[in-house]
Amino acid sequence: MLYPTNKEEYWQLVDTHWEDLYDILFRFLDKNELSKADYLRLNMDSEISRLFQHAWENAPDNKSIHFIPGWNVLCNLCSESYVLYEEENESATYISK
Secondary structure, eight states: OOSOOSHHHHHHHHHHTHHHHHHHHHHHSOHHHHTTHHHHHHTTOTTHHHHHHHHHHHSOSOGGGGGSTTHHHHHHHHHTGGGGGHHHHHHHHHHHO
């Protein structure tokens, strides 16, 4: 599975690659943000996508970044984070009709 297509796949990728993802967060987030990571993961809180995005934004713009284990997974989780909000978006669409 390269890209998650729903919430379950998203969280499966997070859990499967958590060690690498946490290492990336450790490298590129401040301690306050990092302290939230385990809580968000264990509670399957969609706010974790913001932490992933902040780590991506804080990383240097350098080709070598792609050699960090799990970097490709982080990028995929960032680009596909919308799957965490699909049900909310569908509900909002239904209510507005």
